[in-house]
Amino acid sequence: MPHLGRSRDDLQRKFEEILEGAKAYYQPPERLAIEYPCVVYQLERMDSSFADDIRYYTTRRYQVTVIDRNPDSRLVEIVASMLFSRLIRTYTADYLNHTVFELDW
Numbered sequence: 270m271p272h273l274g275r276s277r278d279d280l281q282r283k284f285e286e287i288l289e290g291a292k293a294y295y296q297p298p299e300r301l302a303i304e305y306p307c308v309v310y311q312l313e314r315m316d317s318s319f320a321d322d323i324r325y326y327t328t329r330r331y332q333v334t335v336i337d338r339n340p341d342s343r344l345v346e347i348v349a350s351m352l353f354s355r356l357i358r359t360y361t362a363d364y365l366n367h368t369v370f371e372l373d374w
Contacts, residue, residue: 277312280331280374284308287347305365306337306344313371328373332357335368342366 277295284293293308294301303309310333318326333354335344345368348354353373360367 275329275374277329277374280310280372283351284310287351288344289347291344303336306335306339306342308344308348309334309336310372316373331372331374333370333372335370336365338365340366342368348372 281293281295288308291306291308292304293310294303296311297303297309310331313330313332316328316330317324318328333348335342335348337344348368348370349356351372355371357369357371359369
C-alpha cells in the first residue's frame with residue numbers, strides 16, 4: 270500500500286495551531302462570508318514517487334493564500350516559515366492584500 274503522506278485534515282489542524290486565531294478555509298464557496306485575516310487553500314496537484322513500478326509516496330501540493338487588509342500581515346511570516354513553503358506571488362484585490370504560496374504537504 271503506498272504512503273499518501275499527511276492528510277488535508279492534518280494540514281487544517283496545523284493551520285488552526287499556528288495561525289494565532291485566524292481562520293483557514295479549504296476551497297470556500299463564493300457565497301461564504303470569509304473573516305479576514307485568513308488563509309484560503311486548495312489542492313493544486315499530487316506528486317508520486319515510484320520504484321520498481323510501485324508507488325511508494327505521494328506528496329500533496331497546496332496553493333495557500335494569505336488574505337489580509339494589513340500589507341505586513343504576521344500570517345505571511347507564519348506560512349512562509351512552514352517547511353516546504355514557497356512564495357509564488359503577491360497582489361491586491363478589493364482592498365485586500367493576497368500573498369500566494371505553494372506548500373508541499
